Amino acid sequence: MSRLLDQLRAAVGDEGLATDPAVLRDHAHDRMPLAPYGQPLAVVLPADTGQVQQCVRACAAAGVPIVPRGAGSGLAGAANAVDGCVVLLTTRMDRILELDVANRLAVVEPGVVNLALREAAAAHDLFYPPDPSSLDWCTLGGNLATDAGGLCCGKYGTTSDAVLGLEVVLADGSLLRTGRRTAKGVAGYDLTRLFVGSEGTLGIITRATLALRPLPAVPATVTAVFGSIEQAGDGVQRVVRAGVVPSLMEIMDATSLRASAAYLGVDLGGDDGQAMLLGQSDAGGAAAEREIATMAAAFRAAGAVLIRTSRDPAEGGVLLQARRVSLTALEARGACLTEDVAVPRTRIVELITGCEKIGVDAGLTVAVVGHAGDGNMHPTVLYDRDCPQQYARAREAFDNILALALSLGGTVTGEHGIGKLKQPWLAREAGPVSMRVHRLVKQALDPAGLLNPGCLFGPAEAERETP
Amino acid sequence: MSRLLDQLRAAVGDEGLATDPAVLRDHAHDRMPLAPYGQPLAVVLPADTGQVQQCVRACAAAGVPIVPRGAGSGLAGAANAVDGCVVLLTTRMDRILELDVANRLAVVEPGVVNLALREAAAAHDLFYPPDPSSLDWCTLGGNLATDAGGLCCGKYGTTSDAVLGLEVVLADGSLLRTGRRTAKGVAGYDLTRLFVGSEGTLGIITRATLALRPLPAVPATVTAVFGSIEQAGDGVQRVVRAGVVPSLMEIMDATSLRASAAYLGVDLGGDDGQAMLLGQSDAGGAAAEREIATMAAAFRAAGAVLIRTSRDPAEGGVLLQARRVSLTALEARGACLTEDVAVPRTRIVELITGCEKIGVDAGLTVAVVGHAGDGNMHPTVLYDRDCPQQYARAREAFDNILALALSLGGTVTGEHGIGKLKQPWLAREAGPVSMRVHRLVKQALDPAGLLNPGCLFGPAEAERETP
Numbered sequence: 001m002s003r004l005l006d007q008l009r010a011a012v013g014d015e016g017l018a019t020d021p022a023v024l025r026d027h028a029h030d031r032m033p034l035a036p037y038g039q040p041l042a043v044v045l046p047a048d049t050g051q052v053q054q055c056v057r058a059c060a061a062a063g064v065p066i067v068p069r070g071a072g073s074g075l076a077g078a079a080n081a082v083d084g085c086v087v088l089l090t091t092r093m094d095r096i097l098e099l100d101v102a103n104r105l106a107v108v109e110p111g112v113v114n115l116a117l118r119e120a121a122a123a124h125d126l127f128y129p130p131d132p133s134s135l136d137w138c139t140l141g142g143n144l145a146t147d148a149g150g151l152c153c154g155k156y157g158t159t160s161d162a163v164l165g166l167e168v169v170l171a172d173g174s175l176l177r178t179g180r181r182t183a184k185g186v187a188g189y190d191l192t193r194l195f196v197g198s199e200g201t202l203g204i205i206t207r208a209t210l211a212l213r214p215l216p217a218v219p220a221t222v223t224a225v226f227g228s229i230e231q232a233g234d235g236v237q238r239v240v241r242a243g244v245v246p247s248l249m250e251i252m253d254a255t256s257l258r259a260s261a262a263y264l265g266v267d268l269g270g271d272d273g274q275a276m277l278l279g280q281s282d283a284g285g286a287a288a289e290r291e292i293a294t295m296a297a298a299f300r301a302a303g304a305v306l307i308r309t310s311r312d313p314a315e316g317g318v319l320l321q322a323r324r325v326s327l328t329a330l331e332a333r334g335a336c337l338t339e340d341v342a343v344p345r346t347r348i349v350e351l352i353t354g355c356e357k358i359g360v361d362a363g364l365t366v367a368v369v370g371h372a373g374d375g376n377m378h379p380t381v382l383y384d385r386d387c388p389q390q391y392a393r394a395r396e397a398f399d400n401i402l403a404l405a406l407s408l409g410g411t412v413t414g415e416h417g418i419g420k421l422k423q424p425w426l427a428r429e430a431g432p433v434s435m436r437v438h439r440l441v442k443q444a445l446d447p448a449g450l451l452n453p454g455c456l457f458g459p460a461e462a463e464r465e466t467p
Numbered sequence: 468m469s470r471l472l473d474q475l476r477a478a479v480g481d482e483g484l485a486t487d488p489a490v491l492r493d494h495a496h497d498r499m500p501l502a503p504y505g506q507p508l509a510v511v512l513p514a515d516t517g518q519v520q521q522c523v524r525a526c527a528a529a530g531v532p533i534v535p536r537g538a539g540s541g542l543a544g545a546a547n548a549v550d551g552c553v554v555l556l557t558t559r560m561d562r563i564l565e566l567d568v569a570n571r572l573a574v575v576e577p578g579v580v581n582l583a584l585r586e587a588a589a590a591h592d593l594f595y596p597p598d599p600s601s602l603d604w605c606t607l608g609g610n611l612a613t614d615a616g617g618l619c620c621g622k623y624g625t626t627s628d629a630v631l632g633l634e635v636v637l638a639d640g641s642l643l644r645t646g647r648r649t650a651k652g653v654a655g656y657d658l659t660r661l662f663v664g665s666e667g668t669l670g671i672i673t674r675a676t677l678a679l680r681p682l683p684a685v686p687a688t689v690t691a692v693f694g695s696i697e698q699a700g701d702g703v704q705r706v707v708r709a710g711v712v713p714s715l716m717e718i719m720d721a722t723s724l725r726a727s728a729a730y731l732g733v734d735l736g737g738d739d740g741q742a743m744l745l746g747q748s749d750a751g752g753a754a755a756e757r758e759i760a761t762m763a764a765a766f767r768a769a770g771a772v773l774i775r776t777s778r779d780p781a782e783g784g785v786l787l788q789a790r791r792v793s794l795t796a797l798e799a800r801g802a803c804l805t806e807d808v809a810v811p812r813t814r815i816v817e818l819i820t821g822c823e824k825i826g827v828d829a830g831l832t833v834a835v836v837g838h839a840g841d842g843n844m845h846p847t848v849l850y851d852r853d854c855p856q857q858y859a860r861a862r863e864a865f866d867n868i869l870a871l872a873l874s875l876g877g878t879v880t881g882e883h884g885i886g887k888l889k890q891p892w893l894a895r896e897a898g899p900v901s902m903r904v905h906r907l908v909k910q911a912l913d914p915a916g917l918l919n920p921g922c923l924f925g926p927a928e929a930e931r932e933t934p
Contacts, residue, residue, distance in 0.1 A: 176900045188923060190665075243681030444910065
């Protein structure tokens with residue numbers, strides 16, 4: 001392996017290679033405590049595409065696996081190291097190479113932080129929609145690898161909806177360019193979107209051309225407290241039926257509402273407050289007024305006990321605080337396993353009440369917040385970190401929530417990804433034919449299996465097929 | 468081959484199999500006269516997914532290629548038969564299986580006509596955006612296979628932006644389900660979009676889950692006549708810079724404007740009319756007023772000599788007539804080769820003036836209309852059908868337009884596809900690494916090469932690599 005380390009050092013320089021145990025430890029896993037991880041051989045930080053190619057070729061020649069990663073903000077272990085791998089960190093490639101205002105696009109390196117692009121775009125009245133909650137430190141490379149979403153998706157879609165083209169280093173070190181700079185184009189297979197969301201298993205994204213939108217208006221806000229989760233679910237459906245697409249629509253169940261109220265020391269409907277909906281419109285002017293009024297009317301018709309609206313962004317921020325602090329408020333009460341499932345919008349209530357029941361059965365608290373506009377829910381299982389029995393029951397509850405989401409016609413991951421956490425669940429959701437196609441594609445592009453092995457799926461033999 | 472025909476007849480019944488020469492001739496090619504086509508062995512019309520699987524298995528066993536097709540409205544020869552193939556027609560599978568209003572989605576068979584889905588959705592105040600000009604007879608299966616676009620794309624994207632999931636019969640007859648019914652989901656590779664736009668080379672789409680949107684408002688319209696194409700191009704850029712995303716923005720050059728004016732017998736700016744822009748807003752109410760006013764101001768600032776606006780949809784339709792009749796008006800003057808390139812929005816003027824020059828050099832007329840909102844231009848080369856020399860020069864002009872689009876940072880197809888018409892141009896645009904990846908994917912999913920052979924690319928040896 002010392003020969004490989006020499007080659008990597010030759011590629012990236014002393015400053016781009018780390019084998020120090022503390023650095024290796026820091027780059028062994030992301031933020032999901034449930035996913036397994038191993039001990040990397042080295043961490044490399046290439047400075048440009050050519051260096052990425054050299055590193056990949058060196059690893060390929062040595063038969064050493066590569067785990068690509070960005071900032072490590074992931075929640076599915078997709079960036080978790082495997083034993084003896086080289087962790088390839090793209091954070092040094094952090095330049096916005098181009099911001100083409102007239103064609104509304106940006107060309108970026110993978111290490112650009114999401115917020116940096118948002119701010120650079122906003123300076124030209126442009127908008128990069130994907131807004132994962134880690135947007136102030138996660139990188140666009142990681143966003144692309146996981147097809148990151150956020151609060152914006154009900155109206156603006158996920159990362160894959162914002163990508164025009166990619167530059168990708170393949171498993172043999174060759175450089176692929178996909179897509180285009182035009183707003184429209186259908187020449188050949190959609191290889192761009194094959195790589196987006198592939199979690200580093202097919203290639204390493206070294207450059208991306210991203211579509212920008214006109215900066216929307218400062219949002220107006222409406223919040224509503226309901227006496228039951230069923231009423232809140234009815235509120236969501238009434239908004240959908242009214243033909244409004246909010247720029248944000250979030251839902252909180254009773255447990256998360258209580259936790260946020262206690263954490264903030266505010267009254268959020270008191271005992272009557274069993275659920276909350278928070279909506280925003282960024283349509284601007286009279287259009288925003290109309291959307292907010294339509295949402296407020298929908299919430300009222302669904303039985304809301306307390307409705308607040310504001311056109312003032314600062315006041316809107318205060319209204320949204322209950323949602324923003326929800327995970328922090330829950331973490332004040334115990335260790336948290338945060339889930340990421342999505343269901344059809346009509347099944348949100350069943351998902352939330354089902355999670356409550358799973359919590360009761362496990363003798364644990366399960367709180368649910370989520371993106372009501374697109375059905376992407378984040379149930380959080382609370383447990384006592386010092387109690388192995390509770391941890392075991394929390395893991396079981398975590399799995400039961402995945403099974404529940406599938407039974408409701410949903411998916412096991414709305415935006416965090418499969419990573420090294422949910423491989424059996426991808427197989428269960430997608431089925432054996434799809435897994436065969438996944439493996440055929442992987443085998444075609446990475447025959448030696450060196451790119452992020454064990455991510456998304458393991459060897460076919462290990463897979464339990466389900467009816 | 469009689470054994471194969473027996474098997475096909477057993478699969479689809481007498482009413483689903485045709486070997487009559489007239490029927491074979493009718494299904495040997497689509498609407499693009501330049502693309503080569505062969506003589507099919509048979510046409511099969513399966514009635515359901517199971518029959519498609521049986522047909523595919525029978526053809527696979529016999530080693531006979533399959534060319535899938537919908538209505539045959541394509542303009543790149545993607546559905547053109549190859550000698551001895553079975554043409555698999557999906558038009559009998561024409562049911563809208565589900566219209567889920569609350570989750571804003573439809574589940575359709577591939578033979579559903581685009582307009583039928585639009586109308587079914589509109590009855591519930593919902594909207595299926597992709598609107599190719601053949602929407603009243605083209606099928607959704609063909610739309611999916613080619614990632615069809617239309618006038619809506621600048622605001623609403625193409626077919627791939629509207630697809631949630633697919634059911635696909637693979638080359639070995641097995642049935643793959645991709646995607647999901649949820650608005651959001653990132654489990655596994657984006658196989659859905661790998662099949663969308665793959666022009667029948669990777670599998671046969673037998674079912675699709677499509678996302679619908681709220682029905683937008685009846686559009687308001689603005690048209691502007693300019694004294695030069697440069698002014699019109701400036702008008703487009705001013706609209707983009709003003710942050711407006713029109714629901715429609717079309718451009719016409721002097722030649723197409725003259726042809727339409729003569730055809731309709733109306734005055735479209737007379738001698739001063741050298742270009743036209745047509746814009747619409749479907750934002751409704753005050754928002755539409757603002758967008759139309761912003762566009763009108765942008766056109767005025769760019770030097771428009773004649774601006775008309777209307778909130779009345781019938782009057783708007785009249786204003787758009789010049790664009791709608793443009794191809795018909797040109798066809799009244801000669802045979803037409805209609806091109807389909809896309810360039811960055813800032814290069815539209817260079818593309819149009821370049822096409823004019825290509826026309827002058829060839830001694831032929833080239834007229835350009837296009838979707839200014841997304842840069843997708845349709846230059847049309849006029850020639851005399853009875854003059855082989857003109858036809859040869861028209862073909863050469865056709866190729867020169869493709870080269871021009873690439874030189875402007877564009878693509879050789881914005882929405883019609885590569886088909887059996889532009890294979891060398893896909894290779895030229897995408898480059899050798901991309902073509903290798905295309906072939907790896909094709910080889911993985913269709914190792915015997917029986918699905919629409921010769922579409923998108925031929926054998927690797929035949930490919931001229933370009934710098």
